[in-house]
Amino acid sequence: MSSSGLRERKKQKTRWAIQEHALRLFTEQGYDATTVEQIAAAAEISPSTFFRYFATKEDVVLDDEYDPMLGAAVAAAPADLGPIDALRHAVRTTMGNLPEADRDKLLFRSRLQNSVPALRARLLDGLLGNIKLIAAAVAPRIGRPEDDLEVQIMAGACLGAMLPAIFAWVDSNGTLDLAKVVDDSLAKVAKGFTP
Structure with missing residues (x-):
């Protein structure tokens, strides 16, 4: 597998891991009560990294x-x-x-x-x-x-x-x-x- 293919798979894996953490927090706290900062902390990334994967908090649900x-x-x-x-x-x-x-x-x-x-x-x-x-x-x-x-x-x-x-x-x-x-x-x- 090429390094670009491996890199893309890793990005997708990170993307869906962020989504998993977000959905867990939405279940526990509710959508409105959950912040991007909380999602980032749960996924062990920075908020700026969150925004590299999802343009908005809504996108973590919709994408x-x-x-x-x-x-x-x-x-x-x-x-x-x-x-x-x-x-x-x-x-x-x-x-x-x-x-x-x-x-x-x-x-x-x-x-x-x-x-x-x-x-x-x-x-x-x-x-x-x-x-x-x-x-x-x-x-x-x-x-x-x-x-x-x-x-x-x-x-x-x-x-x-x-x-x-x-x-x-x-x-x-x-x-x-x-x-x-x-x-x-x-x-x-x-x-x-x-x-």
């Missing part, structure tokens, strides 16, 4: 590895799948294989995003980025550029279907099967789109 994983899984889906079916395949392979500890962490982070006004506002700001991520992943499957209006509409419709499914999973306290409820919502969207 995760799942969006890039989903994009990569769409790209790796069988070539004969259309754009929405490739996204469904990616959802099943990424969300369907999450270890229980990762599902619990995702559930906790999702609850925070729904209940803390600052996080909810930032989540809404991030939806445009998620539409772009989905559009970039599915556009090659229909031979159009990712900024094509129809591709953007398809990506927005998929995201629009995924959000209530994720909210239903959160409301069920994780008792619903996350991959299934998201896959089912995308299946409903797929019925209305043809590539």
Whole structure:
């Protein structure tokens, strides 16, 4: 492995370790009562190091590895799948294989995003980025550029279907099967789109 690859893995490991400490403190003290300084101290880093990994306290909740994983899984889906079916395949392979500890962490982070006004506002700001991520992943499957209006509409419709499914999973306290409820919502969207 190259030294740049090793360095990148170490950075990611540090990033997710900081997030783990932050989530533990949010559980113990509440989101609003936890400071960046406390998170940094728990992770044995300086506040300035915290800000090298996360631009804001909100980002320590909102940022995760799942969006890039989903994009990569769409790209790796069988070539004969259309754009929405490739996204469904990616959802099943990424969300369907999450270890229980990762599902619990995702559930906790999702609850925070729904209940803390600052996080909810930032989540809404991030939806445009998620539409772009989905559009970039599915556009090659229909031979159009990712900024094509129809591709953007398809990506927005998929995201629009995924959000209530994720909210239903959160409301069920994780008792619903996350991959299934998201896959089912995308299946409903797929019925209305043809590539």
